[in-house]
Amino acid sequence: MPDGIVLACLVGLPFVAAIVAGLLPTRARDTASMLAGAVALVCLGLVWSAYGTVSGGGVLRAELPWMPQLGLSIVLRMDGFAWLFAGLITGIGALVVLYARYYMSAEDPVPRFFSFLLAFMGAMTGLVLSGHLVQLALFWELTSFLSFLLIGYWHHTAAARDGARMALTITATGGLSLFAGVLVLGHIVGSYDLDVVLAAGDTIRDHPLYIVALILIVLGALTKSAQFPFHFWLPHAMAAPTPVSAYLHSATLVKAGVFLLARLWPVMAGTDAWAWTVGLAGLITMLIGAYIAIFQNDLKGLLAYSTISHLGLITLLLGLKSELALIAAIFHTMNHAAFKCSLFMAAGIIDHETGTRDIRRLSGLNGPMPFTARLALVAAAAMAGVPLLNGFISKEMFFAEALSATAPVHPLLNVLPLAAMLASAFSVVYSLRFIHGVFFGSPPTDLPRTPHEPATWMRFPVEILVLTCIMVGVLPAATVGPYLDIAARAVLGDATPYYSLAVWHGVNLPLLMSVVAMAAGVTIYLILQRRLREGMDGPPLIRHLDAQRLFERAMVTLSWRLARTLERIAGTRRLQPQLRLILIAAIVAGAGAAFVRGVGPGNLVPAPIDPVLALLWVVGAACALGAAWQAKFHRLAATILLGGVGLVVCVTFVWFSAPDLALTQLTVEIVTTVLLLLGLRWLPKRMQSSSAREPEVLGRTRRLRDLAIATAAGGCMAMLAYVVMTRTPPELLAQHFLARAYLEGGGTNVVNVILVDFRGFDTLGEIFVVGVVALTTFALLRRFRPAADSVELPEQQRDQLEADEARHARDDGRHVADWLLVPFTLTRLLFPVMLVAAAFLLLRGHDLPGGGFSAGMVVAIAIILQYIVGGTEWTEDRLSLLRPPAWIGTGLLLAAGTGVAAWAFGLPFMTSYFSYADLPVLGKVPMASALIFDIGVFVLVVGATLLMLIALAHQSVRGRRSTPRTLPQAKASPRVADAVGGGG
């Protein structure tokens, strides 16, 4: 198979399968697990198919240029090292899938789990196969994000949510740091391509920015691999389902940091700075992790801290200036994956079958689950480094390296072997604790479930992994030797030193250290045993060094206190200061621009004043001033006055030959008036005490200041308009549009042709926005709760009801029906007339004033009129087609569909077409595809306008349903009526 296909399938297949799994029904546990297992096995097969190439030292490579001019391409690259990791990811992935099939409860939404797991597998494979630094950082963040989803899988528990958030915060921040780091690295090298970077070791190490790149990249690696001081997220990630812990937090995700360090080892390591940052972090982590692990009472907690410790060991090895140490690090990475994964699975089995993971409650499980006990025993022995198991061999290599390390300073030289022995002794202690505490001792009592052996297939992955541990431990060179060699040669190239994988190297210092460490470990366990049984509250000595608490405090400070402080200083919830700020900023900016550029008189002679228009404007100005004057306390009067302003603006548009604008203005004006009136009903009543709150002088000063600001802003606007209008307009697109409207758009109404054709894409975007706004308004109003004092019926209705009741002969509401009879009949008759007007506007819009928008507004007004006069129930009973959300959707589909239809003719999106159709009666009729687009706009405008207004109007209907007719009782408890109204 070609390289490209293999690599693309390896990365792409899991993502595709993740989407498929996500679409499966919630209960499809078996289907989802089969799919996931099949994908993992196929990927493993693909990895294996590349063995031939990589074993000969070859590299599989596929490149897809994306933005070559910026040096950005998608590069997939598999050398021996990446091959080894890809094998680990897919192989252990397959085992984990099998295990998860039995571990996950049928009640959980298992397809979602497998969907995340598969996506994670894809992201991880993409990470190790990345041949481009930016791409690597991208997959890096993707693994962080997917691990967040997996940790938070049981999102109903607080622990899962907190753990997921913490993991995401730490690892994603580290990922950002890594991203910055690889950018610096790419800058140093001049290319982001991994092959180029790996060939530029000396350039990198000698560059002044080397330290910056090193710190940023190492920060990324240390956070991901849970190294001190970022180690604390890993134990909290144990809230994830156990398969996730086994897969992500032992075998793959946390190994990403180690992978990166090893990947860049040839070009970045070898300096003191590297040794200090990486080595020291690894050393501290190894010791602290092992120490804390001893005192964990949760099985998974113990394993989590032991993982931290082992990762510290690997990091420490990577920090040493030795090629052999690098080989040991790679070897231990594999070994750790095998035994830690099986241990997590064993812990999961214990949890699954007994119902608890508390070591203090568990004991004597050897009786009910002997087979699991033996498997766990072997795996734990491997973790402790017992001979004839894989952990022993890598530990020996570690000891040898610790002894021969050439550390930058002298004291460390002496400390390193001791520290290695201490960590090894600790690992013996916690391994013993795990095995002895859980499987030995008196038979278990008081467990949530009666323990028994798990399903055979649930144990199968553990068996495979434990078998691997034993085989590698007994015959290292024959089993794992070739693969380790491939990986090591891929990283080190010709510099690969000689090393020997063997169980027996003769009696030497490392063996002696092993023996001492084991003896020490057993002794420590015997001493601590009773205290551990009783259970301790955290590890002694460093109990108060709680990184988690520090993290949480930092989070609270950042996300809550700081935000609140900033809001207190810079924010306000009052509208007046906000408006004031906006206006002042606008005035300052405008005046500043005028001051800098200068304002001169225009070159056009102003037209003489038309007395009629002048009078009209007096009317408009009077209305505007009156509206501003009345706005605060007489809202209705202000609304009416605003109607006057709108009318004058509309006439002005007509006067200056802008009929399209005038049409739009008129319809919008009417709808706005209705909208304001609808809202007016629910506004709270005037508070009488408001005037007494501040002294008279203060209030007057404030108003004078506001008046000054308003006058200045208005004056500036007027001046600006005057200055613009007394100049010859620059050569803009207008001429171009005028010239081409008919030739290319097929319409003589330039405004409409621009809207539906030349700028059709803008219009499409705008109508989407209108649709979104309408739906949002609808959604918000569904849960709208009016102010308590506006819930009751308006005064007028109460009076009329009382009048109706006083005259018993008449039905309730009869009074009003009589009053409304004439307008009711008239509006019913007018309805079709208005529809005809709308159709007229719509159809001729392409050539003469009109178009989809104004036609839509006219229809909306016509329907609203029926609502106003006929009432909600009457209108909705008769207009069964009245489904505004569907109309919005239809409109959008029509408009977008017209645009897409151009593709069918091989033309770019939104290309319009027009010709003349010869219809039998009407004769030659111009037909433009833009008309269909305009119909889409029309349908959407009708739907959106109606949806918003009716959503508001339904408030009173809802109020009516909830308020009983006998008002005096209901008035006493408006809250009850309100609560009932919420259900409507």
Place this chain on the structure above:
Amino acid sequence: MSAAILFWAVLVAQLLLAAAMCCAVVRLLQGPRAQDRVLALDTLYVNAAILLLVFGIRTGSPLYFEAALLISLLGFVATAALAKFLLRGEVIE
């Protein structure tokens, strides 16, 4: 001659209509009752429609007749809404 008559007649008509709108605005601003204001707004609409008709005569363009038609067809909806609001305390019930 007839053109001059038409010019002056149209101008006077327009001025008078504008004056009528000024008078309506006085009611609109003064009230005193809300009903007065609503009626004044309606008067404004009617006058504006006629003004546009006269303007159409002045310029000889049929487009203004359409504008006047739409004002007269739709303009009363605002009035109706206001009247309903005054009558019942809410616009749509």
